[in-house]
Amino acid sequence: MKVIQCKVVEEWDGGDRHNFAFRISLDVSDEEIKSRDRHCLIRPETLIVFDSLEEKDANSRANLRRSAWAKLSPQERLALGLSEPK
Incomplete structure (x- = not known):
């Protein structure tokens, strides 16, 4: 599994929408991107690439277990005899 942190840039279409333009490294500053297109939206994104x-x-x-664990109170965890998921 590979986890890739990047930025997603969306360009304004001149109306009421922003459309996907490209993904770029976190090393490129928002100011540099905005200097080329001041109406773009920039947001962070995490890409997870699985090998199988x-x-x-x-x-x-694993994510479902962590989510369910977080919703239980300490008393409920103890009553169910559950240990923290890995």
């Missing part, structure tokens, strides 16, 4: 479908399924289950 099995790896994707395992990651999805």
Whole structure:
């Protein structure tokens, strides 16, 4: 699995929408991007590239466990005999 941090740049269409333009490294400053197109939107994005479908399924289950764990109170965790997911 590879985790890639980047920025997504969306360009204004002149109306009420912004459309995807490109992804760029975090090393490029927002000011530099805005100097070329002052109406663009810039937002951070995390891309996760899995090496196999099995790896994707395992990651999805792990995220579900962490999400469920966070919703339980300490008393509920103790009553269910659950330990913190990895």
